[in-house]
Amino acid sequence: MNIDLKGHLALVTGGSGQLGRVMCRTLADCGADVAVHFHQNRASADRLVAELTGKGVRAMSVQADVTVQADVQAMQSRVQAELGAPDILVNNAVIQYTWTSVLEQALSDYESQFRSSVLHNVLMAQAFVPAMQAKGWGRVIGINTECAMQNAPTQSAYVAGKRGMDGVLRVLAKEVGPQQVTVNQVAPGWMISEDVPDGDEAADYRAGVPLRRRGTDQDIANLVAFLASDLASFISGQYISVSGGNVMPTI
Template sequence: MTGATGRVALVTGASSGIGAATARLLASRGMRVVVNYLRSDKPAEEVVADIAAAGGRAMAVQADVREVAAVEGMVEQVRAAWGGVDVLVHNALIPYAVASFRDMTWEELGGKLNSEMHAAFAVTKAVLPSMTEQGWGRIVYLGTGLSRRPREGMIALGTAKAALEQFARYLAQELGPQGITVNVVAPGPVEDTRMAADVLDDALRQRQVAATPLGRLARPADVAQAVAFYATEDNAFMTGTTAAVDGGMSMY
């Protein structure tokens, strides 16, 4: 991995699942990693301890990414310790309702859309000044295959993440001249995550596996590998793209 040493990476929602796997991987490649969490302080500190034990550098910082003041405070805390954020991995999963459109209220659908975009807006605004100043930055948003492949009950999440994907493309166009890339990693179902627990019973899980050419569901480490590529100098010429990490499921 070229040029990663010393870069500062902020990973939101990094106390478990994809976020934790990404934090560990980026740290193993020489980045100083900010492990953001909302309530899971002990798991976040465990991620930091794992990184330290492996010879890396990390800090855990609590912040609700839906709150502008909290996000600004987090970024200022990082700046005081390590300087500006070079890499943003926005992974935090904003709560959402699992329901059909018929049974859904506007508060559930509109609230998810608002919270999803407000969080992405807030964290991006907060890290952008230092990236712009140095003429280099990497922004990676976690999306979902559900934004393009509808599944029963997932209209709130799929619609909100579709909005996030288009937001990323507009940012990629605007920020490219400043040396900042913006990309999306869109997993299919991922083992050992809260989203999978929400939607996959045993029967549906087996159907998903059967429909996947590679014959299994994604693991957090699979998603982290794609994020890590986008987060470094290895990705010199890809921006405005969405990587489907789904074992080939999106071909159909």
């Protein structure tokens, strides 16, 4: 059984970042053409595009602030003109900030997380999903987090944004399902990536994971590729944890 994405076009927001770059590589390895979104790091995105085209697929980098409607609409126009209409959308970008207690967290941090988690997904859906509906096939994959279930101290702004994102995407799944567009969420744990090694500081975290280890960025990319494929054509509206059992969605 193979994951074959030939003939499909994926757009990955935050595509040159820690998890995003491996998603882009994996989607390309499955045959998909890939649009790599970036906000500030053009050089990193362009290097990744060169790597992807070396795999024999079409690829491009595209800049946008995914929390701004005009930027997202302009991105849609640029990708459409160069590669066509994406039918796989991976909403991965997020704004980073310093975590602290609810009593001390700046209100601007709650606003930034709302913009990067909720508005990001709304704006991307409004710009790109209509073409999927017209085609009668599409995949929307939001990158959530295990934190949305943990609700640990200092996580409040991040959790608030990601829980809002969860609500938006569950509603979207019901609205666009009749046109065979699936909408799902992948929720990483604290993953190992090129920029985030598995050091001694993670010992307590590893000890709390049933598998007693941390996963990798490739574990996330594998699930994204599966959800993007026809193998997952009857899976929609789901929040899927990739955390080694560290969090367990309940029924």
